[in-house]
Amino acid sequence: MRKMTPPTQEHYGELSHAYDFFNERLFGGALPGCLFTLQRNSRSMGYFSHERFVKRDNIRTDEIALNPEYFATRPVEDVLSTLAHEQVHQWQQHFGTPPRRGYHDQEFAAKMQAVGLMPSHTGTPGGKTTGEKMSHYILPDGLFIRACKELLQSSFGIVWYDRFPVQTAKEYEFAADTTVRISPISVPSPAQAENAPEETLEMEASQAYAPGSDAGVESAVPLYSAPPIESGLDVERPATAGAAKKANTSNRTKYVCGCKTAIWAKSGIKVRCEACNGLFVAAA
Incomplete structure (x- = not known):
């Protein structure tokens, strides 16, 4: 009988894999790593906290928190874009000029756009790009969505979901007819990467991502996929489902x-x- 992977290891292993993947694709591997936590904050889908944790040997690390209450009711691309959003905060902390706590300034907005995310206080086109409370939406021709779709073609996946999710306040109607073009690309999972010879992975990566690669024929896919709750996931339906309102907790x-x-x-x-x-x- 196959032994089940411990849920904590499985869940955080996938988040760490996504962090490392976006670090390489969007930030050139410059980010220093972090410690993930799951936080149920009804007013936030995630946050970044500089040097929040310390080891006994006084080594410090940043925290990136994600809110699992939204994993089932948001497209997986949007969940992962929150991770990238917090990585931009981390980049600004280490390589930019961090603004006052909670503020999203022009430097943050510029870096967000550089990685393929448009800051918007409404989470939709036309919103303010700087301010205290800041969401974003995915740019269909940006770096993030291509990296995200590549990751989702691998064995990566969010494995565990909160059984009592809340309805996201974000709207996705603006992107209903938006597609992105991707090529079938094989991205190794953490287990595959651990077991495969390093030279094999390097060769496969160079072939898969090289300009003009004939690794496969491009196809058009929706910018945002359907939220997991719509595919029969065994979770409770939020009381405000379909109303595009945030649950009152x-x-x-x-x-x-x-x-x-x-x-x-x-x-x-x-x-x-x-x-x-x-x-x-x-x-x-």
């Missing part, structure tokens, strides 16, 4: 009075507005 309810003033409070309260003397009622 704060245990608070929105109330509105007759003059349209809104407040957030615990469920079941009875409060009147001083301005219109109307009772606050739960918003639909």
Whole structure:
């Protein structure tokens, strides 16, 4: 009977593989590595924290956190683009001029575009490219999506999903008819890379990625694939599925009075507005 790979090792091994792959393809291998964590922060899909961890010998490393609550309801390309987004923060910390905490400046925006991601506070075209809260969308002709599609053609995959996901607030309608052209390329998984002779991997890589390579005929594929939840994944359906709203995990309810003033409070309260003397009622 085949022994099951420990879930922790399996899950973090895939994330580390994706980090290393994007480090080579998008950052020339310059990034110093990191320690991954999974964090359920309802207001964030991921974050970067400089030198958050330290070993007993005083060696420090950065943290990149990803929010697993969104893995099932977002296209895998978008999940991986969050990883690349945090790698841009890491690049700026080590090789650029880091702005004040939480701010996304012009240097960050320029590097994002250089790796194939467009910063946008809405996560869609037309949003502001600098500011405190910053999402992004994938550029169909950028470096990231080609690297991402190459990675997804290998044995890579997000293996474990939170069984109680939340609905992403991001919209993907703008990219519904957008495709990218890719060639069938074999990218070794961590296990394959470990077992194959180094010279074999170097030869395969040079053949697969060389300009004009005839490794395969290009084909057009959607920019974003369908979220895993749409393929029969055994997870609970978010209460707001299809509404493009972020789930409310704060245990608070929105109330509105007759003059349209809104407040957030615990469920079941009875409060009147001083301005219109109307009772606050739960918003639909």
